[in-house]
Amino acid sequence: xxxxxxxxxxxxxxxxxxxxxxxxxxxxxxxxxxxxxxxxxxxxxxxxxxxxxxxxxxxxxxxxxxxxxxxxxxxxxxxxxxxxxxxxxxxxxxxxxxxxxxxxxxxxxxxxxxxxxxxxxxxxxxxxxxxxxxxxxxxxxxxxxxxxxxxxxxxxxxxxxxxxxxxxxxxxxxxxxxxxxxxxxxxxxxxxxxxxxxxxxxxxxxxxxxxxxxxxxxxxxxxxxxxxxxxxxxxxxx
Amino acid sequence: xxxxxxxxxxxxxxxxxxxxxxxxxxxxxxxxxxxxxxxxxxxxxxxxxxxxxxxxxxxxxxxxxxxxxxxxxxxxxxxxxxxxxxxxxxxxxxxxxxxxxxxxxxxxxxxxxxxxxxxxxxxxxxxxxxxxxxxxxxxxxxxxxxxxxxxxxxxxxxxxxxxxxxxxxxxxxxxxxxxxxxxxxxxxxxxxxxxxxxxxxxxxxxxxxxxxxxxxxxxxxxxxxxxxxxxxxxxxxxxxxxxxxxxxxxxxxxxxxxxxxxxxxxxxxxxxxxxxxxxxxxxxxxxxxxxxxxxxxxxxxxxxxxxxxxxxxxxxxxxxxxxxxxxxxxxxxxxxxxxxxxxxxxxxxxxxxxxxxxxxxxxxxxxxxxxxxxxxxxxxxxxxxxxxxxxxxxxxxxxxxxxxxxxxxxxxxxxxxxx
Numbered sequence: 001x002x003x004x005x006x007x008x009x010x011x012x013x014x015x016x017x018x019x020x021x022x023x024x025x026x027x028x029x030x031x032x033x034x035x036x037x038x039x040x041x042x043x044x045x046x047x048x049x050x051x052x053x054x055x056x057x058x059x060x061x062x063x064x065x066x067x068x069x070x071x072x073x074x075x076x077x078x079x080x081x082x083x084x085x086x087x088x089x090x091x092x093x094x095x096x097x098x099x100x101x102x103x104x105x106x107x108x109x110x111x112x113x114x115x116x117x118x119x120x121x122x123x124x125x126x127x128x129x130x131x132x133x134x135x136x137x138x139x140x141x142x143x144x145x146x147x148x149x150x151x152x153x154x155x156x157x158x159x160x161x162x163x164x165x166x167x168x169x170x171x172x173x174x175x176x177x178x179x180x181x182x183x184x185x186x187x188x189x190x191x192x193x194x195x196x197x198x199x200x201x202x203x204x205x206x207x208x209x210x211x212x213x214x215x216x217x218x219x220x221x222x223x224x225x226x227x228x229x230x231x232x233x234x235x236x237x238x
Numbered sequence: 239x240x241x242x243x244x245x246x247x248x249x250x251x252x253x254x255x256x257x258x259x260x261x262x263x264x265x266x267x268x269x270x271x272x273x274x275x276x277x278x279x280x281x282x283x284x285x286x287x288x289x290x291x292x293x294x295x296x297x298x299x300x301x302x303x304x305x306x307x308x309x310x311x312x313x314x315x316x317x318x319x320x321x322x323x324x325x326x327x328x329x330x331x332x333x334x335x336x337x338x339x340x341x342x343x344x345x346x347x348x349x350x351x352x353x354x355x356x357x358x359x360x361x362x363x364x365x366x367x368x369x370x371x372x373x374x375x376x377x378x379x380x381x382x383x384x385x386x387x388x389x390x391x392x393x394x395x396x397x398x399x400x401x402x403x404x405x406x407x408x409x410x411x412x413x414x415x416x417x418x419x420x421x422x423x424x425x426x427x428x429x430x431x432x433x434x435x436x437x438x439x440x441x442x443x444x445x446x447x448x449x450x451x452x453x454x455x456x457x458x459x460x461x462x463x464x465x466x467x468x469x470x471x472x473x474x475x476x477x478x479x480x481x482x483x484x485x486x487x488x489x490x491x492x493x494x495x496x497x498x499x500x501x502x503x504x505x506x507x508x509x510x511x512x513x514x515x516x517x518x519x520x521x522x523x524x525x526x527x528x529x530x531x532x533x534x535x536x537x538x539x540x541x542x543x544x545x546x547x548x549x550x551x552x553x554x555x556x557x558x559x560x561x562x563x564x565x566x567x568x569x570x571x572x573x574x575x576x577x578x579x580x581x582x583x584x585x586x587x588x589x590x591x592x593x594x595x596x597x598x599x600x601x602x603x604x605x606x607x608x609x610x611x612x613x614x615x616x617x618x619x620x621x622x623x624x625x626x627x628x629x630x631x632x633x634x635x636x637x638x639x640x641x642x643x644x645x646x647x648x649x650x651x652x653x654x655x656x657x
Contacts (some may be wrong), residue, residue, distance in 0.1 A: 060562060081567050088565020101560055103252030103319035116565030165564070 008072050010036045010173055010205035011057055017231075018052060018067035026052050027063075028231035032223070036071075036172070039199060039206040041216045044225030050209045053225065054175050057207065058091055059083040072174055088117035092166030092204070094195075096178040099162035100150045105138070107131045109150060109163045120169025127168065136165040138194045161197055163185035170202040178210050192218055242570065246577040249557070253550065260543045260587045263631065268590025268598070271532040271625055276598060277605075278525055280613060285518060288432045289361030293490045294327070294336075296320065296497055297479035298357045301506035303520070307331050309340055309479040312350045312433045314518040316342065319476040324503050328482060338481040339446045341474065346404050351438045352447035353474070359385070361483055364432045374398045377426030381443045381472065383424035387435040391426045398423055404440065404448055409582065416462045427495045431606065443472035453481045482507075488530055488541035536629060540636045543582055547575065547640035554595035571648045583633020587626045591618065 011034040018027040026049045034040050046048050055061035056068055059075045068075045073092055075083055089225070100109045110131035114121040124130045135141060140162040150158060159179050166174055174197070180188040192215065199206045208219065216222040250257045252407055289295075289310050297305040298318035307313040329337040338361055341353030359370050359377045367602040375398045380387050385395060385405075396402065401420040421440065484490050490509065497507035558571050566574075595615055598605075617625070 058563070081569065084562075084565065084567040093563040095563070099560065101249075103248045112561075113564040116570070117244075120565075173595060182276075 006215060009037060009069065010038065010071060011207065012069040013057075014067050016056070016063050016064045017050075017054060017066065018061065025231040027056070027229055028229070029053075029066075029228055032228060034205060036205055036206065037203050039196065039220045040208065041219035041222045042207060042209045042225055043211060043213050043216065044209075044229075045211055048210075048225045049229060049231070050225055051177055054158075054177055054207070054209060055175075058093065058175060059087045060175040085117070086110065088113060090172045092168075092171035092174045094159070094166045094174070094179040095160045096177040096181055099165075099179075100149045100158055102149065106135065106146045106148070106150055106153070106161055108167055109161055110135065112165060113171075117169065120171065122146070122169075124169040131164060131168060132198070134167055134198070135161065137198060138164055139190070140164070155182050156184075156191065159187075159191055160182060160194065165196050167202060167204070171204060174199055174204045174206045176206065176208045177227045179208075180215070181210065182213065188215075224233070242574055243581070245561075246574055246581055248467055249574075250576045250578055250581060251280045256546055256550065257582060259537075259576055260582050261589055262541045262545045263379075263539040264536075264583055264633070265534070265593055266584025267533075267536040268587050268625065268629055270535050271592045272590065272594040273598065274528050274532045275621055275625075276594070276613065278528070280605075282518060282626040284351065284431050285521075286514050287365040288420060288513075288514075289364060291360075291367050291483065292362070292510055293484045294480045294482040294497070295479060295484060295506045295510050295513075296505055296507045299506045302468065302508040302513045304518060305506055306510060308342065310341065310351075310433070310510065312437065316478045316587070317373075319478055319514070320480065320505065321476055321503055322474050322506065324500070325477055325480050326481070328497070331493070331626050332494060334482060335483055335485045339442055339474070339477045340400070340445055340479045340481065341442055342478045342513075343622060344445065345391075346402060346406055346438045346533075347394060349387075349393075349436050349438050350433075351404055351440060353440055353442040353477075355442060358439065362434075362481070364430050364434065369429070370430065370434065371428040373428045375423070378424045378439070378444075380422075380424075381419050381441060381447055382442075383440070384421040385425040385439040386423055387427050387429060387437045389435040390428035390438055391423075394428070395422050398426065401639060404438070404444075413608075417500075427492055429606075442474040442477065446472040446474055455560060466492035536632070540583070540632055541588070543579060543633065544636050544639050546577055547637070548643060551575075551640055551644055554644075555647055559643060562648055568645050568648050572641045572645040575644045579637025579640065580634040583630045583636075584634070587629050590629075 011032070013032040015031075016027055016029040017025060019025045024138070038131055042050060044052075052061060056063050057070065059068075059070065059078070062076070062080075073086065078086060099146060101112070104112070107128055111124070111127040114124055114127045117141070120139070121127065130139075135146065135214070141145070142161055145153070145157070150161065151162065159182075162179065163176075166176075172194075179195075182192055183191060195208075196218065206219075208215075213222075245324055249560075269424070295305060295309050297309055297316060298320055299433075300317055304314065308316050325337065325339055328334060328389060336357055338358045339353075339355055342350060342353040356377055362370055364370075364621075372385075373388070375385070390396065394402075400423045421444070421573060427434060482493070486491060494507045494509065497505045561571060598613050599615055601617070605613055
């Protein structure tokens, strides 16, 4: 399900409208298309609806109107559990913080998606080995480091583990929600480098969200949610 | 889906202090439930096996339970007695196989003294018709000889041929001990787990001899010459009660009716099995109350578990969001939480079994010595397995509450929860 030819849009949003329980619209996006393999930087102030948009693209939130096609599949046509399965198969997530389950080892955190997605499991091959390969590529090859409880890793290291998890099993789309905002400048630079390289290696589409516009030039394309979104919720200016 | 039990187990392990406390609360409640039932069934077993093979217990007219209590359990006192002539009349009856006279009312350092005859050692049966056995010595032969129960021997440190004194009246400390009447320990009985273990047995003549010096509760001014005691002088005139064994079961009811309608003396004849059953039903009320209390403790343990899981849910919203982001469906979150509570209940039950078995194992000697309860710690029976199953099932059901909350949270939060 959801397989598409090369060149097709990875993400295609048309006439999207979303509101939480109140009637105040949060998102009103006439059109947004992101090509396969494209690395897009989406910026906007806090409260502008960035995370909400990511929830919709990930199929966790359901828009009130409009269509969201992910890899050619209309998410609105899927049942909620099929949508969940679709997400598990095709989308990797990296969050701002608290990305890891503290009760799992580093490698188990990385292979977590293979527990829920047969496709990711298949594509990862030997999940443990693939996890270690990805971790090594992200600069976490030291076996002593892998043996530690995740809570003892630095924030930068934790974010790299989270990135490895999102990339395992070569998802088609990688969604990153402010993954660098808790990192210092040096760590931010090297993390972005690694993320870009690995996305390119697995030919993943990257949708990277941040309020830090300085990162924009590193990407193929910059999109301002403030410009894109006609709903204009109570956003704080940055 | 197969990944969930492992995730649940590891998530619980990461919260092992709170999870451990929850498990402990469940374990304690299961221990209580199992322990109460175990002791209850053993108590019932030991209670009903106090006397067997006796067809009728006969005493002065009072209540059946009262008669059973004082004649068999040595609890309380007889309000009246039975004449020796009546006893002899019944003994000679052609349908009667044997009779055992019982004369109570004295004590030795807190243990009841029972006057009886040789027939007692020959015909008294307990449990599955076990006869009384001697670990040392034999039945009394002379007047100043005593046969003591296992607990008496152990508790007072008596050995064969020791000299003991018998007090008039009951109670731990008696100021009126008959120092001049030393009794020789002629035999020590093997443990029975019945009141026999706590009894000092002497002949009926000995009972008369003890009281020969005492008339109306006052000591005679000229002490009785014991050298002159002989069986003729000391023949009993009244006894407390007697046990009857019939030649054929068919004659029991007839004899019972005859005794209850006996005109020369108001008598009461009871079938011990029937009265034991009545007595147990009386005790059973307390026993049921105990079971209800134990069940309430289990309920409290499960409520504690629900509270602990609900409290942890809020701080675990991020955990659920992460699981959702890697492909877990809300149903997975639901199943995870139900599994967690099921797992807590399961571990609690296993720990409860372990505690019950070790506590009963350790307490077995004490329970046996103090209460005559024989704890048989075999494999769990149907009741135990039913308790285990019920508690685990209840744990799973209890898990539905936090699971539903977690499910709703994860639907509402999606991936965007920020802590």
